[in-house]
Amino acid sequence: MVSQSKNTGQRSILGFDFGMKYIGVAIGQELTGTASALGSIKANDGIPNWDNISQYLNEWQPDLVVVGLPLNMDGSEQPMTKSAKKFGNRIHGRFGIEVAFQDERLTTADAKAQLFQQGGYKNLKKDNIDAQSAIIIIESYFENNY
Numbered sequence: 001m002v003s004q005s006k007n008t009g010q011r012s013i014l015g016f017d018f019g020m021k022y023i024g025v026a027i028g029q030e031l032t033g034t035a036s037a038l039g040s041i042k043a044n045d046g047i048p049n050w051d052n053i054s055q056y057l058n059e060w061q062p063d064l065v066v067v068g069l070p071l072n073m074d075g076s077e078q079p080m081t082k083s084a085k086k087f088g089n090r091i092h093g094r095f096g097i098e099v100a101f102q103d104e105r106l107t108t109a110d111a112k113a114q115l116f117q118q119g120g121y122k123n124l125k126k127d128n129i130d131a132q133s134a135i136i137i138i139e140s141y142f143e144n145n146y
Helices: 050-060 081-094 107-121 127-144
Strands: 012-017 021-030 036-042 064-069 099-103
Touching: 012 036, 012 050, 012 081, 012 127, 021 127, 036 050, 036 127, 050 081, 050 099, 064 127, 081 099, 099 127, 107 127
Parallel strands: 012 064, 064 099
Antiparallel strands: 012 021, 021 036
16 A cells, blocks of 8 residues: 655644754644653753654654754754754665654743643753653644644
């Protein structure tokens, strides 16, 4: 069976909140404009275990990957911007999936606020924050592109 690409509005999107030590992961659906946390992947100086990335891609079969792009508050690039772009480009190169980048300014602060509202201080674990940030990245992508 030959798979046909889905129409815009019906795609699933795997989102990554890139970090040097941890990379948050979430899955989103264009149809609903919402996303759900999947967890986080440990990284060594920004380099993940690519088998972990492969597992997420194989399990969720996304139509698009969105990587958060860390920018300064004025919109200019910072050292992490280049690393996040490199990460996204490597996903595209290794797995042949389309990758888009989404401005992620203030996502960590938003993620912490949302998690605190949901469960107080005990909910503010690093894994939760990274995954929640990935949700915000996907939902921001939906808001800015539809």
